[in-house]
Amino acid sequence: MIKDKIKLLKADITTLRVDAIVNAANTSLLGGGGVDGAIHRAAGPELLDECRTLRGCSTGQAKITRGYRLPAKHVIHTVGPVWHGGRQGEPALLASCYTSSLKLAKENDVKTIAFPAISCGVYGYPVSQAAMIAVKETVTFLEKNPELDSVSFVCFDDDVYEAYQHALDTFTKDEVSK
Numbered sequence: 001m002i003k004d005k006i007k008l009l010k011a012d013i014t015t016l017r018v019d020a021i022v023n024a025a026n027t028s029l030l031g032g033g034g035v036d037g038a039i040h041r042a043a044g045p046e047l048l049d050e051c052r053t054l055r056g057c058s059t060g061q062a063k064i065t066r067g068y069r070l071p072a073k074h075v076i077h078t079v080g081p082v083w084h085g086g087r088q089g090e091p092a093l094l095a096s097c098y099t100s101s102l103k104l105a106k107e108n109d110v111k112t113i114a115f116p117a118i119s120c121g122v123y124g125y126p127v128s129q130a131a132m133i134a135v136k137e138t139v140t141f142l143e144k145n146p147e148l149d150s151v152s153f154v155c156f157d158d159d160v161y162e163a164y165q166h167a168l169d170t171f172t173k174d175e176v177s178k
């Protein structure tokens with residue numbers, strides 16, 4: 001079952017021993033606050049050195065680096081959209097963050113991956129809508145790509161956890177009724 005491959009965690013993503021953690025980065029890929037800052041602090045300066053070679057990343061796209069001092073082997077850096085009210089392509093861009101990251105994971109033989117709630121902090125995306133997009137894109141990808149073993153959604157805040165729980169319940173019901 002797809003739902004058995006999806007986990008909901010309350011954790012600091014920098015502590016996870018997975019093949020790849022996803023970073024909610026900005027287009028420069030040169031670090032920032034929030035989860036991006038936490039990942040760079042935990043990975044050490046070598047991460048920034050590698051990021052400098054990548055020449056940035058467009059919104060909705062993703063790029064991969066090594067994990068350096070993190071327990072995770074890789075970091076997949078993706079750039080979520082800034083929320084401007086929802087009519088400037090934000091849902092498609094956020095969906096693309098998930099699909100681009102998962103595609104990059106597959107291409108790099110990543111079997112276990114953990115996502116933060118991309119765009120749900122400084123970038124202001126409404127959490128309930130973001131959680132539905134994250135879960136929907138992940139379920140669709142897992143249906144087509146069974147080689148991926150597990151996808152964790154890491155929720156730092158209680159409201160984020162509840163939103164993902166609701167989204168997972170929605171999609172779990174769909175799976176059962178198929």
Ligand code: AR6
Nearest residue numbers: 012013024026032033034035036038119120121122123156
């Ligand atoms: N582990 C898991 N989740 C975390 C952690 C952590 N250690 N720290 C924060 N979060 P944000 P965005 C949650 O603002 O909205 C940066 O400056 C946080 O509570 O990190 O995509 C970048 O450089 C929230 O739910 O990312 C960009 O400029 C979620 O991660 C900009 O922020 C995302 O919040 C990106 O903004």
